[in-house]
Amino acid sequence: MTATIRVLVVDDHPVVRDGVAAQLGSHRDIEVVGRAADAEQAVVECARERPDVVLLDLRLSDALAADVVPRLLAVSASSRILLFTAFPEHAGVAPALAAGACGLVVKDASASALRRALVEVVRQGSYRGERHGSDPSPVTPREYDVLRLVAAGGTNAEIGEQLGLSLNTVKAYLHNVMRKLDARNRAQVITNARAHGLL
Structure with missing residues (x-):
């Protein structure tokens, strides 16, 4: 591949962000054109750099990927967005896709596997890499949609x-989420969802 792949790395952990940028920088056909720690910074960087690929953490400190993806595509429609997570079975994956x-x-992918993913997503428009075994999310993707809006x-x-x-369907989804997360009210369901790593 002769063209350089321009990448924006978005992660709220400096060690991850800098480590991934350093790994990618070791490949001659990849250039890290920006780094961002949160959604706001990611949108600004994406608008400025219009990268080929945005490597986006599934959960940022100020937003979830499902809410960030449309904002990134609004400022750079040609950018490909690859989710980056330690939890491939997280309920937030399906809404973000x-x-x-x-x-x-x-996140435990090797440097060569990460490079392959970037090359594939630029060439083919999508990446369907290996799914690692992980604990399945306690909530369904649709329940997760309701949960994040709550x-x-x-x-x-x-919602x-x-x-x-x-309205009845929303109530049913919310009831299911509260039951699954052992919560009695909206405040408790948010707290318990955070404890499960869902928010």
Whole structure:
């Protein structure tokens, strides 16, 4: 591959962000054009650099990938977004892929595997790499959609409007999530979801 792949690395852990950037920098056909620690910074960097690939952490300190992906594509429609996570079975993966991410790379991938993922996503437009075994998420992707909107402060009516669901359906999803996470109210479900690493 003759063209250099321009990459933006987005992760809220400096050790991960800098380590990945250093790993990628060792490949002659890859250039790290930016780094970002949160969603706001990622959008600014993406708009400025218009990278070929954005390597996006699934959970940032200020947002979840499913909410960041559309914002990145809005400022750089041609960028490919690869999710980057230690938890490939996380409930946030499916909504982020549905929002426009092109694939997923696990954080314990080797430098050569990470390079292969970047090359493949640029060439083919998607990456369907090896899925590692992991504990499955306690909630379904749709329940996760409702959960993250609850965490963002949405009412049942607002959540229904945003997801195209009836009020009763939203209540049913929320009831299921609260049961699965052993929560009695909205505040507790958010706290327990964070404890499970879902938010």
